[in-house]
Amino acid sequence: MRTIGFLIQKEFIQIFRNKTLLPLIFAVPILQLVILVNAATLEMKKIDMTVVDKDMTSTSRQLIQKFDGSPFYQVDKARFSVKNAEADLKDNTADIVIHIPHGFEDDLLDEKEADVQFLINAINNTAAGLINAYTTSIISDYNNKILAEQIGKKFELPVEINYRYFFNTQLDYNIYMLPGILVILVTIIGMFLTALNIVREKELGTIEQLNVTPIKKYQFIIGKMLPFMVIALFELAFGLVIGHLFFNLPMEGSYAVLFLFTLVYLLVALGFGLFLSAISNSQQQVMFVMFFFMLTFILMSGIFTPTESMPEWAQTVNVINPFAYFMKVIRMIILKGSGLADIRHEIYSMLIYALIILSLAIWRYRKVA
Amino acid sequence: MTNKNIIEVENLVKKFGKFTANDQLSFNVKKGEILGFLGANGAGKTTAIKILCGISAPTSGKVSVAGFDAVKHPERIKQNIGYMSQKFSLYDDLTISENFRFFGGIYGLSRKQIRQRTGELLQRLDLYDYRNRILRSLPLGWKQKLAFSVAIMHDPQVVFLDEPTSGVDPITRRQFWELIYEASEEGKTIFVTTHYMDEAEYCDTVSMMVAGQIRAFGKPRELKEEYDVASINNLFIKLARN
Numbered sequence: 001m002r003t004i005g006f007l008i009q010k011e012f013i014q015i016f017r018n019k020t021l022l023p024l025i026f027a028v029p030i031l032q033l034v035i036l037v038n039a040a041t042l043e044m045k046k047i048d049m050t051v052v053d054k055d056m057t058s059t060s061r062q063l064i065q066k067f068d069g070s071p072f073y074q075v076d077k078a079r080f081s082v083k084n085a086e087a088d089l090k091d092n093t094a095d096i097v098i099h100i101p102h103g104f105e106d107d108l109l110d111e112k113e114a115d116v117q118f119l120i121n122a123i124n125n126t127a128a129g130l131i132n133a134y135t136t137s138i139i140s141d142y143n144n145k146i147l148a149e150q151i152g153k154k155f156e157l158p159v160e161i162n163y164r165y166f167f168n169t170q171l172d173y174n175i176y177m178l179p180g181i182l183v184i185l186v187t188i189i190g191m192f193l194t195a196l197n198i199v200r201e202k203e204l205g206t207i208e209q210l211n212v213t214p215i216k217k218y219q220f221i222i223g224k225m226l227p228f229m230v231i232a233l234f235e236l237a238f239g240l241v242i243g244h245l246f247f248n249l250p251m252e253g254s255y256a257v258l259f260l261f262t263l264v265y266l267l268v269a270l271g272f273g274l275f276l277s278a279i280s281n282s283q284q285q286v287m288f289v290m291f292f293f294m295l296t297f298i299l300m301s302g303i304f305t306p307t308e309s310m311p312e313w314a315q316t317v318n319v320i321n322p323f324a325y326f327m328k329v330i331r332m333i334i335l336k337g338s339g340l341a342d343i344r345h346e347i348y349s350m351l352i353y354a355l356i357i358l359s360l361a362i363w364r365y366r367k368v369a
Numbered sequence: 370m371t372n373k374n375i376i377e378v379e380n381l382v383k384k385f386g387k388f389t390a391n392d393q394l395s396f397n398v399k400k401g402e403i404l405g406f407l408g409a410n411g412a413g414k415t416t417a418i419k420i421l422c423g424i425s426a427p428t429s430g431k432v433s434v435a436g437f438d439a440v441k442h443p444e445r446i447k448q449n450i451g452y453m454s455q456k457f458s459l460y461d462d463l464t465i466s467e468n469f470r471f472f473g474g475i476y477g478l479s480r481k482q483i484r485q486r487t488g489e490l491l492q493r494l495d496l497y498d499y500r501n502r503i504l505r506s507l508p509l510g511w512k513q514k515l516a517f518s519v520a521i522m523h524d525p526q527v528v529f530l531d532e533p534t535s536g537v538d539p540i541t542r543r544q545f546w547e548l549i550y551e552a553s554e555e556g557k558t559i560f561v562t563t564h565y566m567d568e569a570e571y572c573d574t575v576s577m578m579v580a581g582q583i584r585a586f587g588k589p590r591e592l593k594e595e596y597d598v599a600s601i602n603n604l605f606i607k608l609a610r611n
Contacts, residue, residue: 006474010463017462205456211424212452213475214444 003215007223011197015227021193025231029185029239036181037174037247044130050077050085050094057105063116066142067098072134082119089121096120096131108146167252167335174247179330180303182239183323186262187269188294190232194273195286198224202281217362225270232266233259252337261329261343264350268322271357278364301327325350375400375527375558376421381430383416390416392581394430398574400526403549403559405569405589407601408578409609414562415455417578418529421560422452435526448476451520451528455535459504459516465491466500468519476523490518493548510541514548521552528552530561534568546571566602575601577608584608 015021049067053060067073077094079085088094099117107114118135122128168175201207210220236259243249272293280286300314301307301323307315318324329346332338340347376398383391390413398404408414419425421434423443432439435449459468466487473483491497494514504512513533520528530549534542546568553559561572569575570589577585577592585592585608589601598604 003475003477006471010460010467010471013467014460014462204461205454205458206460208424208454208456209452209458209472210475212422212447212450213472214447214477215475216444 003219004223004226007215007219008226011223011227015231025189025235026238028189029235030242032181032185033178033239033242034246037177044072044095044127044134047073047095047131047134048093049073049075050079050088050097051075052079052082052085052097052099054080054102055100055104059105059108060100063100063142064098066138070134070138082117086119089119092121092123094121095127096135112150172248175249175335176331177303178243178247178249179334180301180327182236182243183301183326183330184298184303185239186232186236186266187323187326189235190228190266190269191273191294192290193231194224194228194270195277195280195290196283197228198274198277199280199283199286202277203283217365221274221358221362221365225274228270228273229263229266232269233262236262249334251334253333253339257338257340257343258330258333260340261326261333261347261350264347264354265322265326265329267354268350268357271354271361272322274361275357275364278361278366297321297323300324303327320353322350322353373400374398375402375435376404376560377431377433378421379431381417381420381432382428383413383420383425384428389581391420391427394583396576396583396586398558398560400558401553401556402573403553403561403571405572405575406560406562406578407566407569407575407605408562410564412578413581414578415531418452418531418560418562421446422450422529423447448523449526451523451525453513453516453520453528453530453533455531457509457512457516459512459519461505462503464501464503465496465507465515468504468515469522472519473522478523486522490522493551494518510537513537514541514545517545517548521557525557527558527560530559532562532564534563534565542568566600566605569601569605577605579608 051064053064064075068075077085077088079088079097082097082099085094085097085099089097097119099119101115101117104114104116116139118132120128120131120135198207201210240249240251244251276286276289280289300310300318300321302318303323307318307324307328310318325346329338329343332343374397376396378397379395381391381394382389392413394417406414406417416425420427420432420439423434423439423446426440426443434446437445437449439446460471463471469487469490470483473486478486487500488497491500494511496511496515499507499511504515507515517528517530517533520530534545537545542565549559549561550571561568563569572589574587575585575589575592576583585596585604587595592604593599593601596604596607598607
């Protein structure tokens, strides 16, 4: 116990004396949260629309007005031919083109039916899907209005859909993204710092001096893990405070459950770092391998795209993706208020995972030169 | 000097693949002796030291240090030896006293013992007033002396020094050897490698390694007579050439 104490004391002195590391520990969470939460959004706030109005009637102008009045659309250009409008799509100055053909108003009044054409820029298929959804909802709103005028005030659709969104009632994207970013933050801090720390001792040769001392393997590993565990937990707390202060992040569940799960999760994350440092000889190697795994794991974790919609093989691969577990659990706790019983499977999985990865790390770590 | 052997090596062999780094080494070192472990670069000195320190396993042979078998009980050996590697390996970003406290703690010294030993050793080096200085800013000669002091902090029976004086000025080198003599007088056995042949003359016994084998082993004076050379330097050249 005393030996571990001396090791931890030494680590903390070194961390707090490190002129690059310390500011990073505080600055990274603020920057990541503020930038990523705001930037990585799936909401379309400004959809550029080009109008081709061949009808030039009050009805067609009314329809265009519907779009212009919406906070999501910005009607910037009017063209006289579809060809010119297509050029706007090509040079990326328009996201969508609305084409109202000649005789739109007449058709609507006489035949109670008229056509409108939309051309959507689908370079980004997700954005195109969203634009399509927004546009459809505006048009259906417009249809209802026309029907109401034609039939009278008592008009009602036979089956009306009323949505109520659970757990994120406003469909606030920040609240969805923020816990995800916290997962990445906590993992990177824990995993990277642990791995780099040990490999640095290898590079400097100080590990050799430790290897000739009677320090026990378990003492070394606990002494190396504990400081970074504390820092990673601090990082989570710090991130949550920022979330509450600046992003109205709710907390439906209990902090105790969240921190308990994080603790178990960190055994896996730091275990990865330890294992990696045991098989690497330079910081460069660690960085490179880590970068590869991080990128794959993060993209597959479900931070942007739900894991349920991934192909089956990808979901199977996610069994070994620690990010995926934490990503799921942190959202469950923060947004849904899940308790220990709800996440018990994830806790068991993480415990088994930790056991495996830590055994590997201990097995690979040798007290030899 | 008692006649007790503190290091016993018998037919030590270490192979890396097909390369034999240590070929059938056999020698004994007595308690309190200063053994100069000489040899050209790549002769296998560091390999042998690492095996004796318990951080590398021999391919075959028997090695015992301070009464413990290096294969069966390397961790027991570690409590009884001090080691100073070729590469400077104290923590550059800690102060002098933080380094002493850390290594003292790892070796199981009590807080009181740590304070006491740190004070003693630093006063001997005349560096007590610098105890709160970060190591990075200190000259190499000081760092080497500090590394030696850290290596003997827990009062080990044997101290292994791997080229402790390389890159150090002649005055510091002289001071360093005074430290080695002091430690030897306290009964510690010193196992030192060096490329300075004048230093070899200060040793009680020297061992000359060539291509993984020990070619000569004995007191400097006797060896010089046996090989009919004026100095250990000449002996080294004579043996290393063949």
